[in-house]
Amino acid sequence: MNTEPPQGDDLQQMLVTMKHNVLARAELDRPAPGRRGHRAGIVIGIIAVLGIGVGSGAVALGMVPQPFTAAPAPSPTVTEPTQTPTKSSAPVVNEPTTTPTPTPTRKPFALDDPSTWTISGNEVGPVAVGGDDDAESDDLKSAYRLLPSPESSCTLPGTWARDGSATIHVASEDGRVVGVEVQPPGDTTPDSLVPGPTTAAGIGVGSTFEDLRAAYPDLVQSSDLTGPWSMWETDVADGTLRFQIGNDGDHVNSVWVSANWNRPTAKCDI
Structure with missing residues (x-):
């Protein structure tokens, strides 16, 4: 079956035939005189429609099939994806930084209270090894008194005493302090800790x-003797600490701070 619409001469022939058929039908159905004008108007309207141009008349009468034209497809709606903001990185958490507190090597001290003084590897309280003898010894005057040291006595020059406290001897050479020794106040070995300077670990005369x-x-042992009068030493951050054990073999009798191993010896001890 041919579904193509008529074109050219075929279309003209079809329109002429349709026009003749319409006129013939109108003649057969001619109405009574009273309705002539009305029917004539209808016929004229039909002929006028048939008189429209070839393409337009065929389409207007609906007689010529035409290709189906689909409605334009709706434009797809583009939905922008919702962007969820992402963090470029995890939040930075500042961890608390803890600085270890170093163990104090010396405690605060009062110049007039020897029990607050610290014995270190190069100092005893305010007296520093290597310093000027007069300047360093002058710091002892607020708490100690200088003992006389005649040739006939066993008291070494530079010995400072304080009632109820350990004695301090400042050894010097050529005007410089070469060592400091902390000793018991009497001639016997103390059987308990004597008030006075101690090391940072709390060791002093009588410990x-x-x-x-x-x-x-x-x-470590630093002498040939064992027990009574033996010498022991240990290295600390700023020097060497040396301890002498008393005649009971059980308590510290003196603490010697110096770069020299040999302690000063009084003539009466020789």
Whole structure:
């Protein structure tokens, strides 16, 4: 079956035939005189429609099939994806920085209270090894008194005493301090800690040998003697500490701070 619409001469022939058919039908159906004008108007309207141009008349009468034209497809709606903001990185958390508190090597001290003084590897309280003898010794005057040291006595020059406290001897050469020794106030070995300077670990004149070994596990013997009058030493951050054990073999009798191993000796001890 041919579904193509008529074109050219075929279309003209079809329109002429349709026009003749319409006129013939109108003649057969001619109405009574009273309705003539009305029917004539209809016929004229039909002929006028048929008189429209070839393309337009065929389409207007609906007689010529035409290709189906689909409605334009709706434009797709583009939905922008919702962007969820992402963090470029995890939040930076500042961890608290903890700085370890260093163990103090010396405690605060009062110049007039020797029990607050610290014995270190190069100082005893305010007196520093290597300093000017007069300047360093002058700091002792607020708490100590200088003992006389005649040739006939066993008192070494530079010995400072204080009632109820350990004695301090400042050894000097050529006007410079070469060592400082902390000693008991009398001639006998104390059987308990004597008020006065102590090391940062709390060891001083009168401390037990057991406490000394516990405070300084690396303690080494530095003399041929064992027990009474033996010498022991340990290295600390700023020098060397040397301890002499008393005649009971159980308590510290003196603490010697110096770069020299030999302690000063009074003539009466020779």
